[in-house]
Amino acid sequence: MAQATEATAPAKPGDASPSMAAGVDLAKAARLGLIGGATASFLSAIGMVTSFDSRMLIDPYITLGYAVLFLVPFAFGYLAGRPPILLEGQLPAPVGLRNVTAGAIAGLGTGLLLAVTVLIAANFDLRAVFVNLSPAMVETLTFGQSLGVGIALLIAGCIVFGALGGAVNVISSRWRAPIMTGLLWVFTLALLEDLLSQLFRGLNLDSLIRVFYAPGGGMTALGAAIIFVIVLALAMWLKRRPPQVRQKFEALNKSERQRWVAIGIGLTAVLLYLIPIVMGGFMSEILDLVGIYLLMALGLNIVVGFAGLLDLGYVAFFAVGAYMTAVLTSPGSPAFAPELTFWAALPFVVLAAAVAGLFVGTPVLRMRGDYLAIVTLGFGEIARILFLSDWFKPVFGGAQGITQIPTPSIGPFEINNPQTFFYPIMFMVIIAAYISWALSRSRIGRAWNAMREDETVAEALGVNIVTAKLSAFVVGAALASFAGALFASKVGAVFPNSFSIVVSIIVLVIIIVGGMGNLAGVAVGALVIVGLPQLLREFDEYRFLLYGALLIFMMLNKPEGLIPSRRRVAELHQEEMGQDAWMGPEQQEQTTVDSTASPVTTTS
Amino acid sequence: MALLEIHDLKKTFGGLKAIEGLDLHVDEGEIVSIIGPNGAGKTTLFNLISGLFPVDEGEILFDGRTLKGLFPNDITELGLARTFQNVRLFPNMTVLENVMVARHCRTRSGIFSSIFRTRRFRQEEAETKAKAEEILGFFGSRLVGYRFDQPAFVLSYANRRRLEIARAMATDPKMILLDEPTAGMNPRETVELTELIGKLRDDHGFTICMIEHDMQVVRGVSDRVICLDYGRKIAEGTYQEVATNEQVIEAYLGRKATEAAS
Numbered sequence: 114m115a116q117a118t119e120a121t122a123p124a125k126p127g128d129a130s131p132s133m134a135a136g137v138d139l140a141k142a143a144r145l146g147l148i149g150g151a152t153a154s155f156l157s158a159i160g161m162v163t164s165f166d167s168r169m170l171i172d173p174y175i176t177l178g179y180a181v182l183f184l185v186p187f188a189f190g191y192l193a194g195r196p197p198i199l200l201e202g203q204l205p206a207p208v209g210l211r212n213v214t215a216g217a218i219a220g221l222g223t224g225l226l227l228a229v230t231v232l233i234a235a236n237f238d239l240r241a242v243f244v245n246l247s248p249a250m251v252e253t254l255t256f257g258q259s260l261g262v263g264i265a266l267l268i269a270g271c272i273v274f275g276a277l278g279g280a281v282n283v284i285s286s287r288w289r290a291p292i293m294t295g296l297l298w299v300f301t302l303a304l305l306e307d308l309l310s311q312l313f314r315g316l317n318l319d320s321l322i323r324v325f326y327a328p329g330g331g332m333t334a335l336g337a338a339i340i341f342v343i344v345l346a347l348a349m350w351l352k353r354r355p356p357q358v359r360q361k362f363e364a365l366n367k368s369e370r371q372r373w374v375a376i377g378i379g380l381t382a383v384l385l386y387l388i389p390i391v392m393g394g395f396m397s398e399i400l401d402l403v404g405i406y407l408l409m410a411l412g413l414n415i416v417v418g419f420a421g422l423l424d425l426g427y428v429a430f431f432a433v434g435a436y437m438t439a440v441l442t443s444p445g446s447p448a449f450a451p452e453l454t455f456w457a458a459l460p461f462v463v464l465a466a467a468v469a470g471l472f473v474g475t476p477v478l479r480m481r482g483d484y485l486a487i488v489t490l491g492f493g494e495i496a497r498i499l500f501l502s503d504w505f506k507p508v509f510g511g512a513q514g515i516t517q518i519p520t521p522s523i524g525p526f527e528i529n530n531p532q533t534f535f536y537p538i539m540f541m542v543i544i545a546a547y548i549s550w551a552l553s554r555s556r557i558g559r560a561w562n563a564m565r566e567d568e569t570v571a572e573a574l575g576v577n578i579v580t581a582k583l584s585a586f587v588v589g590a591a592l593a594s595f596a597g598a599l600f601a602s603k604v605g606a607v608f609p610n611s612f613s614i615v616v617s618i619i620v621l622v623i624i625i626v627g628g629m630g631n632l633a634g635v636a637v638g639a640l641v642i643v644g645l646p647q648l649l650r651e652f653d654e655y656r657f658l659l660y661g662a663l664l665i666f667m668m669l670n671k672p673e674g675l676i677p678s679r680r681r682v683a684e685l686h687q688e689e690m691g692q693d694a695w696m697g698p699e700q701q702e703q704t705t706v707d708s709t710a711s712p713v714t715t716t717s
Numbered sequence: 718m719a720l721l722e723i724h725d726l727k728k729t730f731g732g733l734k735a736i737e738g739l740d741l742h743v744d745e746g747e748i749v750s751i752i753g754p755n756g757a758g759k760t761t762l763f764n765l766i767s768g769l770f771p772v773d774e775g776e777i778l779f780d781g782r783t784l785k786g787l788f789p790n791d792i793t794e795l796g797l798a799r800t801f802q803n804v805r806l807f808p809n810m811t812v813l814e815n816v817m818v819a820r821h822c823r824t825r826s827g828i829f830s831s832i833f834r835t836r837r838f839r840q841e842e843a844e845t846k847a848k849a850e851e852i853l854g855f856f857g858s859r860l861v862g863y864r865f866d867q868p869a870f871v872l873s874y875a876n877r878r879r880l881e882i883a884r885a886m887a888t889d890p891k892m893i894l895l896d897e898p899t900a901g902m903n904p905r906e907t908v909e910l911t912e913l914i915g916k917l918r919d920d921h922g923f924t925i926c927m928i929e930h931d932m933q934v935v936r937g938v939s940d941r942v943i944c945l946d947y948g949r950k951i952a953e954g955t956y957q958e959v960a961t962n963e964q965v966i967e968a969y970l971g972r973k974a975t976e977a978a979s
Contacts, residue, residue, distance in 0.1 A: 547832075548832055552828065552831055552832065555826065555842070556820075556821060556824050556826050556831065556841075558831070559810070559814055559818045560818065560821050562809075562810055562818075563807050563810065566807040566808065566810065567805055570801065571818070572769075572789040573767055573769065574790075574793060574819045574822075574884060575793035575888050576790055576821045577790045577822075578788075579788075588828065
C-alpha cells in the first residue's frame, strides 16, 4: 500500500537514503475519512449533536454539539496525518504539507459521508427507525442555512478540522503537548461550568464567574483565551523542569519526612472538611454518590484486583448491607423492627454481609475465571429477585421496599442532608482504603496475590485456597455492606430495583478504568465514571455508550488503567520487558552489575 | 528409616494407565533420582504425591502419615515441598515476595492482626522477611540486593529455577521433590546446580527426590536411581546398576536396538 501511494506523490524530494521511511499513506487517510464519516453520522443519528447543541461551550461561538461533531474530523485527521511507525534503521520522513493534506483528505471523507446522511435525512422520513434523523438534526448540521449552502459549509468545516488535525503532527513536539493540554483544559473547564460557578460562589468570588462564564451559559471568549494562555505557559514551564517531588521527598531524612506526611494529612483533613461546605448541596449530593461507589469499588478491588476472583454479582452484598440497615433501623420494617440507631446496627450489618460472603463464596470455591464470573453474576440477580419476591415480602416488603429509614447522628449532630452525609461517607472510605492498604501488605495479601497469579502453585506452596478465597469474599462483602448501609440511610428507603446488575458492572468499570489494584486509581475511576455523568447531564443519556467506548479505548491504549499499580503495568507490558529471559546468566550479571541503580532499564 | 513410602499406587486417566502398581520408598537424607522415557509417569507420580491429583488406588505414606485425601497445602505443611517442570513462579510478584508467600503455612497472622498491625503481626512479618532473605542468600549473589524487589519475570531462566528452589526451601520441608531441575540450563549452570542439590542435603538436611533427564546430574548426586516405564518401576539401584540394566536400555532405545547391541 505504501509503495502505491509513493507513486501518486512525485512531490517527494529524491530519496537519497533508501532507508527513509515512507511518508503518510494517503489511501489510508481516505479510508480513515470514511470511518470518521460513519462515526459522525452515527453520533448525529443517535441525536447527540442535536441535543448537545443547546449547551453553549464558548459563548457565542461553539456549542457542545458542534464541538463533538468537529472533534470527529479533527481526531481522524490527526490519525491520518500521523507518520507511520519507523522500522529499525529507517530515518523519519520529514513532516510537512503531506501530513496536513492527509488530514484534509480524512476530513473530506468525513464531510462527504456526513453530507450523504444529511441529504438522506432531509429527503426521506426515516424517523420510524432512527428517531433522531429529524428536521432538527438537518437544521443543526446545515447551520440553519439552505440545504446546498449548509452542506457546502459542513464539508468545508470537516476539511478544515481534518487539516487542523493533520497539522498537529507537523507542530514540533516541544509545542504540541502544551497546546493540546491547553485546549483540553479550556474544553474541560467549559464543560464543568456548573461545578466551577458553584465553587466560585461558595468562595464568594462572584466577579470571577462573570469574567469566565457568560450569563446565558458557556465560557466567555476572553475567559477561554486566559485559561489557554495560562495552561500553555504552565505546561511549557513544567515540561522544561519537571517537578521531582518524589525524589526530593525520598532525599529527606526521617523526621522531616514524618513532618511533611503530617502536614499532608492535616491539609487533606481541612480540605475534606471544607469541600461540602464550599460545594453546596447539589455538588455534595454528587460527591456522596461518588463516595458510595468508591467504597464499593475499594471492596471489589480486594476481590478482583488483589485476589483475582472476578465477581460480577457484587451488588448482592451492597443490597444485603442496605436491607439489613433498613430492617434494623426503620420503624417501617414490616416483620421485625428493633429500631436500632445507625451505628448500633452497623456491626450486625457487617456480620450479615460477611455471612452472605461465605454463602456466595463457598459454592464457587472450585471455580475459576469465566465460570466464577457467570455464577457470581447469577448470585447478584438472585439477591435482587429474593428481595423482590413474595416469599420474602413479609420481611423485606417486596416491590414496596422498606421506607422511613432514619438518618444517623454523631452525638448531637444530626446527619440529614447531602453536605453532612459527606463526612461519614468519607470516614468509611478512609477506613476502607486503610484496610485495603494494610491487607495488601500482609500475609493474607501475599496469599491473595499468589492465588491470582497461579492458584495451583499457590496451593502447592502451602496457601490454603479455601481460607484465602473466603476471606477475600468476606472482606469485599463487608466493605460493600458499609456502602449499602450509608446508601440506605442516606436515601431513607430501599427498593429491590436499586440493586440491579448495572451497579455491579459500574463498580467493575470503575476499577478497570481507574487502575486495578491501585487505591488512587480506584478513586479517580469513581470520580470519572460516577461523578462526571452527573455533572455533565447532557452525557447522562449516552452514559452506557460512553462507558463502552471508554472501556474499548482503555483496553486498547491503557489496559493498566488511568493510575495503575506498578505491578499491573509490568504485567500487561510483560512481552516488552521480559525479553531478557533468553539471556544467559553471565550476560545478565554483566549488564545488571553496572546499572544497579536502575536495574529495570537493563531489560530494554 | 523411610520418609516416603508408596505402596501399589495406581492412577488412570480415562483408559490410560499412567501409574500402574508402583512401590517405592525414599529414606531420610537420601537423594533419589527418578528417570524414565517421556510419558513414563514421572511427573504424574509427583502430582500424586503432592496432592494435585487424587490417588485412585494404593497408599502414599509420608513420615508415617497417609497423604491420601489431603489438600496440596496440607501436604506442604507436613513438610513436603516441590518445584515444577515448567517453572511456575508468581511472575508479577517480587523475588522476595515469591519466597515470603511460601512461608504462609508456617505463619499465622490473620485479617484482624493485619488490619490492626499488632505487635505479633509486625514481629512475624519481620521474621518472614529475614528468613526469605536468608534463603535467597543461599544462591550467592544472584538473587539478593536489588533483585529482592524485582518482579520474578525479569529473571533469567536459570535464576527462575533457583528462585523456585528457594521457594520450596522456604516452606521448611523435610523433603523436596525437584521436577527436572536442570531442564533448559546450559552445561555450566547444570554443573553448578548439581553441586547445589548436594548442598541442599548436606547443609540443610533436606531429603531429595528428583526427576532428571540429564544423566551427568543423575550420576553426580544420586544415592539411588529408580527407572519408570509405562507407570511401573523397571529398575532400581545405584547409577551403575540402573544404567547397565537391559530393561532400562530397552525402554530408552527400543527392543531392536538392544537386540542389535547384544
